[in-house]
Amino acid sequence: MSGFLSSSIGRKVAMALSAFFLMFFLIMHIAINLTSLFSEDLFNQLSHFMGTNPLVQFALQPVLILGVVFHFVMGFVLEAKNKSARNIKYVKNNGAANSTWVSRNMIYSGLAILAFIVLHFVDFWFPEINHKYIAHLPTDPNRYFGELVHKFHSPVRTGAYVAAFAFLALHLLHGFKSAFQSSGMSAKRAVKLETASKIYAIGIPVGFIIIALFHHFNQH
Amino acid sequence: MDMNLKLKIWRQNGANDEGKMVDYSLSKVSPDMSFLEMLDVLNEQIINEGGEPIAFDHDCREGICGMCSLYINGEAHGPDRGITTCQLHMRKFKDGDTIYIEPFRAKAFPVIKDLVVDRTAFDRIQHQGGFISVNTSGNTQDANSLPISKHAADEAMDAATCIGCGACVATCKNSSAMLFVGAKVSQYALLPQGQVEAADRVRNMVAQMDAEGFGNCTNTGACEVECPKGISLDNIARMNREFFKANI
Numbered sequence: 001m002s003g004f005l006s007s008s009i010g011r012k013v014a015m016a017l018s019a020f021f022l023m024f025f026l027i028m029h030i031a032i033n034l035t036s037l038f039s040e041d042l043f044n045q046l047s048h049f050m051g052t053n054p055l056v057q058f059a060l061q062p063v064l065i066l067g068v069v070f071h072f073v074m075g076f077v078l079e080a081k082n083k084s085a086r087n088i089k090y091v092k093n094n095g096a097a098n099s100t101w102v103s104r105n106m107i108y109s110g111l112a113i114l115a116f117i118v119l120h121f122v123d124f125w126f127p128e129i130n131h132k133y134i135a136h137l138p139t140d141p142n143r144y145f146g147e148l149v150h151k152f153h154s155p156v157r158t159g160a161y162v163a164a165f166a167f168l169a170l171h172l173l174h175g176f177k178s179a180f181q182s183s184g185m186s187a188k189r190a191v192k193l194e195t196a197s198k199i200y201a202i203g204i205p206v207g208f209i210i211i212a213l214f215h216h217f218n219q220h
Numbered sequence: 221m222d223m224n225l226k227l228k229i230w231r232q233n234g235a236n237d238e239g240k241m242v243d244y245s246l247s248k249v250s251p252d253m254s255f256l257e258m259l260d261v262l263n264e265q266i267i268n269e270g271g272e273p274i275a276f277d278h279d280c281r282e283g284i285c286g287m288c289s290l291y292i293n294g295e296a297h298g299p300d301r302g303i304t305t306c307q308l309h310m311r312k313f314k315d316g317d318t319i320y321i322e323p324f325r326a327k328a329f330p331v332i333k334d335l336v337v338d339r340t341a342f343d344r345i346q347h348q349g350g351f352i353s354v355n356t357s358g359n360t361q362d363a364n365s366l367p368i369s370k371h372a373a374d375e376a377m378d379a380a381t382c383i384g385c386g387a388c389v390a391t392c393k394n395s396s397a398m399l400f401v402g403a404k405v406s407q408y409a410l411l412p413q414g415q416v417e418a419a420d421r422v423r424n425m426v427a428q429m430d431a432e433g434f435g436n437c438t439n440t441g442a443c444e445v446e447c448p449k450g451i452s453l454d455n456i457a458r459m460n461r462e463f464f465k466a467n468i
Contacts, residue, residue, distance in 0.1 A: 003467065004468075008429070009460055012436060085326060086327060090325055091241055091322060098441070098442040098446050103438070186458075
């Protein structure tokens with residue numbers, strides 16, 4: 001098994017599995033965030049549960065962070081190896097003739113998403129950790145909605161979120177079906193996978209964009 | 221109508237030379253010429269002018285052997301689909317065109333001279349399992365006595381059409397050889413004769429592929445588009461499955 005994980009295919013499969021995990025997390029994340037569009041109470045209840053449940057906080061959260069770190073580190077490792085596999089570049093290369101821009105530039109869409117995650121952690125995760133585990137501030141189960149709306153007051157931050165979600169869409173447009181292909185499923189035999197890929201890759205980021213814009217334009 | 225062309229061609233005097241693009245002009249090029257015939261004419265012109273002809277690979281000139289290996293105007297085997305360079309005709313170009321001609325680029329395919337690259341990395345991968353071991357002592361079973369579904373036979377045959385030209389590696393932004401190895405693994409994995417050694421085959425061939433320094437597939441699909449034999453990406457997915465099975 002150690003040979004599997006150190007092989008090119010093993011790393012590719014590991015990359016795909018971490019992608020599946022992160023894509024599942026995105027579904028959960030957007031499902032909770034979408035409730036903020038129509039029910040302040042439900043959003044607060046769900047956020048409070050996620051923020052205080054020990055299983056979520058001390059089991060799922062570390063796994064999620066590990067998954068994110070692994071996906072990025074492995075992405076950089078593979079990119080560096082792939083770059084070194086062609087030591088002399090072509091003078092003229094017509095990549096657009098045979099592949100999509102998004103498939104050739106996953107590293108750049110990935111870097112944009114990494115920058116966004118840093119911003120997102122600074123915005124939400126670090127203050128949350130500080131609130132609960134460092135400053136030990138009083139628990140208010142109804143604070144989450146207000147904090148969310150407040151964050152989207154700034155047009156610059158809202159714009160940055162919208163731009164980041166556009167990069168997320170680009171990344172997912174190739175990444176979703178690529179994860180299936182890497183794990184051994186033929187995309188060609190499943191036309192539905194292609195459709196599902198587009199629905200997911202566009203649907204999830206558009207959902208997040210709607211949430212950001214909704215709260216930006218509905219400041220209390 | 222005959223064409224006048226500007227050619228920018230990679231010249232490299234041996235593996236240790238730095239190499240550079242050199243400009244040539246060629247006139248009266250017939251649109252009916254094959255691309256390699258055009259290079260033959262250019263070489264005659266260079267020889268008549270006292271220069272050293274351009275080295276390039278070719279053999280059957282029928283799209284079968286997989287020997288020709290040029291990167292033309294940014295694409296492996298040039299701007300056409302389902303063909304090798306020898307099947308590319310000058311009618312694909314226009315009078316006055318500038319054509320860039322480069323060798324296939326990959327660390328695992330070092331340049332030997334000019335446009336000739338060393339693709340023996342593919343041979344070494346094949347040596348690790350791109351075959352079946354058959355006892356030929358005289359009591360060999362007739363292959364036709366084994367029932368094989370039409371579907372499996374067709375897919376195996378499709379995979380077996382890979383001529384090992386290396387266009388997949390040349391095209392892939394990562395210089396990955398997974399389409400080639402996937403095809404070689406698949407053509408046997410689909411048939412009962414190949415399944416006996418399937419686990420060792422895929423393990424050993426992938427290990428050799430990695431040792432040769434090829435990059436990792438990121439599923440851009442460029443290899444499938446540029447492959448002269450239309451080898452499908454499904455073969456990479458199958459290789460991944462075979463590799464997973466062989467390692468659990």
